[in-house]
Amino acid sequence: MPTKHPSPSSRNDDQAGEMPKALEGERVDSMIEGVLPPRKQVKTPIDLRNVMRYFPSAVTVVTSALDTGELFGLTVSAFISVSLEPPLVLISIRNESTAKDLLIKSGKYCVNILSATQQDIAVKFSLTGEAGRFLGLDYYIGKNGNPIIRNCIGYLDCRITQVIPAGDHTLFLAEVVDLFGQKKEPLLYVDREYVRLENRID
Numbered sequence: 006m007p008t009k010h011p012s013p014s015s016r017n018d019d020q021a022g023e024m025p026k027a028l029e030g031e032r033v034d035s036m037i038e039g040v041l042p043p044r045k046q047v048k049t050p051i052d053l054r055n056v057m058r059y060f061p062s063a064v065t066v067v068t069s070a071l072d073t074g075e076l077f078g079l080t081v082s083a084f085i086s087v088s089l090e091p092p093l094v095l096i097s098i099r100n101e102s103t104a105k106d107l108l109i110k111s112g113k114y115c116v117n118i119l120s121a122t123q124q125d126i127a128v129k130f131s132l133t134g135e136a137g138r139f140l141g142l143d144y145y146i147g148k149n150g151n152p153i154i155r156n157c158i159g160y161l162d163c164r165i166t167q168v169i170p171a172g173d174h175t176l177f178l179a180e181v182v183d184l185f186g187q188k189k190e191p192l193l194y195v196d197r198e199y200v201r202l203e204n205r206i207d
């Protein structure tokens with residue numbers, strides 16, 4: 006006879022932490038009928054977002070330019086340093102973003118790391134369909150042809166070396182060709198809010 010409550014060992018293959026009430030009920034009912042339900046996958050975009058929202062990140066604006074002179078850019082937190090020798094970085098861009106095809110066309114981008122005083126820039130470059138992102142922005146065109154935003158913590162001007170499809174995003178691996186950095190307070194994003202570093206751990 007199946008027991009009404011699953012034993013602790015039958016929970017081992019579930020996610021750590023408490024089982025959601027609905028799932029617990031579902032499993033108990035199925036066990037009464039003698040059939041184990043298919044294992045719940047925690048793979049929907051909603052589930053992943055609901056964990057990743059608590060993962061704090063720095064905020065960048067990725068800028069680029071086409072040969073026609075058209076400038077484009079968007080707010081990006083999915084940015085990592087990949088290799089020091091050669092110097093490689095990576096950004097992850099949503100396939101639905103207009104920037105995805107433009108980046109493939111331009112073959113280059115500049116990662117501008119925003120400071121705590123540049124939240125307005127982050128907001129502007131993340132609004133869907135915002136045409137005038139560069140209007141009123143303090144920037145200049147760097148050696149590589151990309152817009153470089155002034156007063157940032159730093160920038161990494163890059164040449165794209167590999168475009169890697171990755172589910173509903175595309176990864177752009179790139180070699181850094183020019184860079185600059187200075188110590189400033191960073192702009193951070195966590196739990197869908199822009200925040201500042203309040204305390205440093207010495």
Ligand SMILES: Cc1cc2nc3c(=O)[nH]c(=O)nc-3n(C[C@H](O)[C@H](O)[C@H](O)COP(=O)(O)O)c2cc1C
Nearest residue numbers: 079080081082083097098099102103104131132133
């Ligand atoms: C803090 C923050 C971080 C973001 N990070 C990314 C990211 O890493 N990749 C991405 O594709 N979109 C990211 N976005 C969303 C884009 O900035 C947003 O979808 C933008 O409107 C895309 O512009 P586009 O469609 O003109 O390319 C982020 C938005 C915010 C507010």
